[in-house]
Amino acid sequence: MVAGTATxxxxxxxxxxxxxxxxxxxASGRIAGYDVAATVTYVWLGQGLLAFVVLWGDSxxxxxxxxxxxxxxxxxxxxxxxxLLAEDLGRAAYCAVTRLVPPVVVGALLFPFxxxxxxxxxxxxxxxxxxxxxSFGMRFLVNASTFWLLDNRGVVALHGVxxxxxxxxxxxxxxxxxxxxxxxxxTPMPAIMQSPIDVFIGHGSLWLxxxxxxxxxxxxxxxxxxxxxxxxxxxxxxxx
Amino acid sequence: MIEVRDLRRxxxxxxxxxxxxxxxxxxxxVDGVSFDVAAGEAVGYVGPNxxxxxxxxxxxxxxxxxxxxxxxxxxxDPSRQRKELARRIGVVFGQRSQLWWDLPLxxxxxxxxxxxxxxxxxxxxxxxxxxxxxxxxxFLTTPVRQLSLGQRMRGEVTAALLHxxxxxxxxxPTIGLDLESKERLREFLAELNTRRGTTLLLTxxxxxxxxxxxxxxxxxxxxxxxxxxxxxxxxxxVSPERVLVVDLDVAVEPLADLPGVVSVRTExxxxxxHLAFRRDVxxxxxxxxxxxxxxxxHDLSVVxxxxxxxxxxxxxxxxxxxxxxxxxxxxxxx
Numbered sequence: 382m383v384a385g386t387a388t389x390x391x392x393x394x395x396x397x398x399x400x401x402x403x404x405x406x407x408a409s410g411r412i413a414g415y416d417v418a419a420t421v422t423y424v425w426l427g428q429g430l431l432a433f434v435v436l437w438g439d440s441x442x443x444x445x446x447x448x449x450x451x452x453x454x455x456x457x458x459x460x461x462x463x464x465l466l467a468e469d470l471g472r473a474a475y476c477a478v479t480r481l482v483p484p485v486v487v488g489a490l491l492f493p494f495x496x497x498x499x500x501x502x503x504x505x506x507x508x509x510x511x512x513x514x515x516s517f518g519m520r521f522l523v524n525a526s527t528f529w530l531l532d533n534r535g536v537v538a539l540h541g542v543x544x545x546x547x548x549x550x551x552x553x554x555x556x557x558x559x560x561x562x563x564x565x566x567x568t569p570m571p572a573i574m575q576s577p578i579d580v581f582i583g584h585g586s587l588w589l590x591x592x593x594x595x596x597x598x599x600x601x602x603x604x605x606x607x608x609x610x611x612x613x614x615x616x617x618x619x620x621x
Numbered sequence: 622m623i624e625v626r627d628l629r630r631x632x633x634x635x636x637x638x639x640x641x642x643x644x645x646x647x648x649x650x651v652d653g654v655s656f657d658v659a660a661g662e663a664v665g666y667v668g669p670n671x672x673x674x675x676x677x678x679x680x681x682x683x684x685x686x687x688x689x690x691x692x693x694x695x696x697x698d699p700s701r702q703r704k705e706l707a708r709r710i711g712v713v714f715g716q717r718s719q720l721w722w723d724l725p726l727x728x729x730x731x732x733x734x735x736x737x738x739x740x741x742x743x744x745x746x747x748x749x750x751x752x753x754x755x756x757x758x759x760f761l762t763t764p765v766r767q768l769s770l771g772q773r774m775r776g777e778v779t780a781a782l783l784h785x786x787x788x789x790x791x792x793x794p795t796i797g798l799d800l801e802s803k804e805r806l807r808e809f810l811a812e813l814n815t816r817r818g819t820t821l822l823l824t825x826x827x828x829x830x831x832x833x834x835x836x837x838x839x840x841x842x843x844x845x846x847x848x849x850x851x852x853x854x855x856x857x858x859v860s861p862e863r864v865l866v867v868d869l870d871v872a873v874e875p876l877a878d879l880p881g882v883v884s885v886r887t888e889x890x891x892x893x894x895h896l897a898f899r900r901d902v903x904x905x906x907x908x909x910x911x912x913x914x915x916x917x918x919h920d921l922s923v924v925x926x927x928x929x930x931x932x933x934x935x936x937x938x939x940x941x942x943x944x945x946x947x948x949x950x951x952x953x954x955x
Contacts, residue, residue, distance in 0.1 A: 449717070450717050450718075452679065452682075452684050452714065452717065453714065453717050453718070453719045455683075455684050455703070456682045456683065456684055456703065456706075456707050456712055457707055457719075457736055458704045458705075458707035458708045458736065458737060459704070459736055460704075464736075613684075613686075614686050614700075
């Protein structure tokens with residue numbers, strides 16, 4: 382946890398340096414609506430959200446499917462997907478304190494930081510929770526692919542590359558060309574990281590951003606449910 | 622409690638047939654299995670590796686959907702009403718853990734209490750009972766990852782019993798345990814079956830488990846039931862011979878001519894004789910009397926056929942039937 386937070390902070394420093402250098406090289410000192418304060422806030426909030434939403438994905442369920450231990454999870458009197466979601470929300474609550482807050486505090490102390498207006502705070506909290514739900518929906522599908530593939534490392538790698546670029550970690554999605562930003566609206570990617578950041582720094586329309594998140598959180602959960610049901614009916618659980 | 626009718630489960634197996642091509646063939650892991658288990662019974666489900674035991678267990682617990690045939694466990698259809706079933710039965714997989722690796726045993730139990738919605742007093746009572754009988758006290762607060770296998774299995778069995786299931790399914794519960802741990806576990810299960818009336822269904826390769834726990838045995842191989850009945854009947858059917866071992870004071874000629882004796886093996890120059898006799902022709906008592914009439918008997922014992930031998934003979938008989946292409950063996954017609 383300490384090591385993870387320290388890593389997030391160090392990378393935060395690097396990213397701030399790179400992005401501020403880019404801003405400094407422009408005549409106006411802004412790129413796509415990002416001034417220095419917005420850029421700083423974007424970077425440090427992103428560094429905090431990284432672990433909070435598990436941007437790179439996880440493989441706990443995939444490992445249990447691979448080893449066959451998932452049978453134990455399947456004969457319990459619960460809905461496996463809901464149970465995993467409950468576990469993930471608990472994890473996120475813990476990460477909010479240990480991983481989300483520290484990088485934001487560092488950024489706020491060392492750099493010109495932009496806090497949201499008071500009435501935006503509740504929306505940010507909702508948006509952050511929705512980001513976890515969307516991320517969970519994606520991770521669940523990535524993990525569940527193991528039921529068919531037996532080894533989902535390829536999917537995990539693809540997912541990791543995709544989220545890094547398309548969720549708004551490397552550069553703000555506003556830096557993307559118009560057509561790419563338009564296309565991304567049809568994917569859940571922005572909802573995982575860029576959306577709560579947009580709410581925080583006051584970019585874009587609140588309702589559109591949050592509505593997009595709600596849609597994808599529900600859609601991915603629904604698809605996950607169907608996929609799990611199919612997996613259980615059609616696919617062989619491994620191992621004696 | 623359990624009702625299985627013509628249960629069949631096929632798997633599609635891919636084989637390499639060329640550089641990119643795959644040939645598929647269908648294999649029936651369970652092929653027309655039928656049996657019933659009444660409430661309160663203790664049944665051993667045995668068979669060699671790959672016989673279809675675990676596949677059957679998975680269908681009984683609702684994890685696998687049968688290709689055809691019907692299963693009812695505790696009044697529900699396992700694959701359709703898996704959640705409902707999970708509340709009514711307990712399952713212990715010897716090679717898997719349902720405990721939380723990083724949590725103390727007591728915390729795992731607390732989680733299960735919440736998952737199975739067990740009331741506080743019931744939970745406390747059942748846990749205290751299991752903790753007492755299985756001696757869990759010393760390691761209740763130890764993280765599961767630090768438990769020995771024997772301790773963990775005792776924890777697993779407790780975990781499966783906290784919601785007081787009517788049926789406990791055990792898939793190789795004693796695998797890898799030392800003799801003392803095995804014995805302790807068997808004792809507990811026997812007690813559970815007789816005192817509480819919990820129905821037991823267990824698969825095992827350790828036939829001592831069966832001998833100790835299961836009055837009834839279902840033997841399965843290649844996905845079909847080879848035999849089903851009390852252990853004593855099975856052994857009588859498979860090997861109707863018993864062996865009387867007599868130690869004589871003085872060596873005598875092999876006593877092969879006594880009534881009912883099929884074969885004789887002598888040791889110690891004739892002072893110890895192993896007399897194989899047919900139980901349907903003579904009784905042990907009559908034979909002992911006949912021996913005593915011939916020579917001074919120093920000591921004697923009657924050897925029951927080993928359960929291992931019984932099961933091995935059953936498997937072997939089946940293979941012999943197959944090799945001559947005789948499909949009409951009695952048990953196929955079930």
